Amino acid sequence: MDNELFLKENSIDGGFLQSPDWQKFQESVGKETLSFEQENFYLKAFRHTLPIAGDYFFVPRGPIFSKNISNEELRGVMEKIIGGCEVKKAGWLRIEPQSQENFEKIKDVLGGKWYIEKSRKNHEPAQTIMLDLNKSEEEILSQMKPKTRYNIRLSGKKGVEIEVSRKPSEDIEIFYEISKETAKRDQISIHPFEYYRKMVTEIGDDKIKLYLAKHGGKVVSAIIVSFFGGVATYLHGASSNENRNVMANYALQWESIRYAKKIGCEKYDFGGVMVENSKFEIKNSKQAQKNKNETQNIKWAGITRFKISFAPKEKIVDFPGCWDIVINKRKYFIYRFLQKIKDVTRN
Numbered sequence: 001m002d003n004e005l006f007l008k009e010n011s012i013d014g015g016f017l018q019s020p021d022w023q024k025f026q027e028s029v030g031k032e033t034l035s036f037e038q039e040n041f042y043l044k045a046f047r048h049t050l051p052i053a054g055d056y057f058f059v060p061r062g063p064i065f066s067k068n069i070s071n072e073e074l075r076g077v078m079e080k081i082i083g084g085c086e087v088k089k090a091g092w093l094r095i096e097p098q099s100q101e102n103f104e105k106i107k108d109v110l111g112g113k114w115y116i117e118k119s120r121k122n123h124e125p126a127q128t129i130m131l132d133l134n135k136s137e138e139e140i141l142s143q144m145k146p147k148t149r150y151n152i153r154l155s156g157k158k159g160v161e162i163e164v165s166r167k168p169s170e171d172i173e174i175f176y177e178i179s180k181e182t183a184k185r186d187q188i189s190i191h192p193f194e195y196y197r198k199m200v201t202e203i204g205d206d207k208i209k210l211y212l213a214k215h216g217g218k219v220v221s222a223i224i225v226s227f228f229g230g231v232a233t234y235l236h237g238a239s240s241n242e243n244r245n246v247m248a249n250y251a252l253q254w255e256s257i258r259y260a261k262k263i264g265c266e267k268y269d270f271g272g273v274m275v276e277n278s279k280f281e282i283k284n285s286k287q288a289q290k291n292k293n294e295t296q297n298i299k300w301a302g303i304t305r306f307k308i309s310f311a312p313k314e315k316i317v318d319f320p321g322c323w324d325i326v327i328n329k330r331k332y333f334i335y336r337f338l339q340k341i342k343d344v345t346r347n
Contacts, residue, residue: 006042007229010064011098012317013269014229016207017060017124018044021228025202029195034084040069041077045085045093053335054328057085058094061124061319065102075109082114082327091331092324094119103320110325117332119322120339125272126321130231131311133261133268140257145309148250155251158215162255165210168200175210175222179238186302196236200224208235211256213248221248225256232260234271234307253310270307274300275316 007015016022023033023044032047034057043063049055063081065074085093097103107116131140141149165171176193183190200210207228213221221239225232234256239249257268326332 003037003042004229006066007064008231010042010066011061011229012319013061013098013128013130013233014231014267015042015061015064016226016228016231016233018042018062018064019207019228021203021207022060025199028198028202032088034081034088036063036077036081036084038077040066040073043077043081045081047088047090048094050335053091053338054331055088055090056092056094056324056335057088057090058123058322059096061096061098063095063102063106064098071105071109074105078106078110082325085327089328091328091335092326094123094322094324096122096124096322097320100318100320103323115326115329117324117326119324120336122321124319125274126319127275128272128317128319129270129308129311129314130317131257131268131270131314133232133257133265137258137261140261143311143313145312148309151247151250152254155213155247158246160220160246160248160251161214162251163212163214164259165200165212168205168210169197171210171212171219171222172197172200174212174219175224175236175238178219178222178240179236181241182238185241196224199235209256209259211252213252215243215246215248218242220244220246221252223252223256225260227260227263227265230264230266231269232256232265232267233269249306257310270310273304273307273316275304275308 003020004015007018011018023035023046026046027033034043034045034047036043041063042065043059045057045059045062047055048058063078082093095103095106097106110116133140135143141152173193176196179190179196182188200208203226208224208226211223211225212219219240220243221237223237224235226235234253237249237252260268324332
């Protein structure tokens with residue numbers, strides 16, 4: 001089986017998070033893999049361990065299967081996977097289907113035999129925006145927001161230089177230091193250093209790249225981008241508190257877009273946005289302060305505006321998000337109960 005071709009043909013996002021490359025990386029950071037591949041079906045699930053509640057297996061942006069898979073075949077393979085989770089004493093299997101159509105098909109074949117519950121959180125963003133690369137560079141630029149085109153040009157005039165790291169195992173230290181600045185400034189969480197280091201060292205440099213933006217010889221911004229299944233995906237980004245006026249973030253995205261187009265990618269996935277009702281209607285901070293549930297929306301507002309400015313004419317891509325197939329009701333009840341307690345203590 002040509003894994004990359006199958007994932008490309010049967011996924012929306014190219015299937016990078018189900019790839020052997022992602023499996024290799026996940027195993028390098030200590031995750032156990034549950035893998036299943038056959039002609040019409042592909043799945044890689046990774047074990048996660050929680051205190052008290054125990055373990056579950058998570059399928060990032062999957063499972064992935066062809067449209068012509070029969071209900072009988074899908075039911076059979078899903079029950080084999082659930083059985084494998086049972087053997088490994090996992091409390092539930094968390095899936096993250098590529099489309100609502102795929103999710104509905106999984107629900108139909110599992111019928112009333114298995115309880116399926118919406119997860120309390122999504123691991124990957126439930127929405128993203130993808131730039132169509134089957135256009136000329138001039139067309140892509142012309143469809144951007146005018147301010148975005150201006151900022152790309154301005155970064156060049158300000159002397160910003162973009163380069164692909166030739167020593168990612170060393171340069172990732174710079175990325176991480178800048179990430180800590182970004183996290184503190186934007187009040188977001190980041191992964192441990194080893195997570196990023198192993199990502200850029202375990203995955204082949206033909207599949208993942210670390211881009212650095214320099215100004216005056218100093219790195220002021222950086223991004224990590226994957227290239228798989230005809231899709232380039234913006235995975236992680238970081239920017240220094242210094243020299244923010246040189247618009248390095250715009251230059252980074254444009255350079256990675258150009259490279260993706262050059263190597264034949266068909267789409268550039270900006271890696272997640274948060275948009276209400278698939279319309280770009282981010283509430284302002286005064287409105288959001290009236291409702292604590294909108295705190296996350298505030299954090300995503302600037303990120304979403306930035307990403308959408310590169311492709312304002314593209315439609316928002318909606319994913320179903322994470323769903324839990326409950327295997328051990330007792331373990332799952334403990335997990336949900338602990339989540340409710342955590343919510344109460346936060347408020």
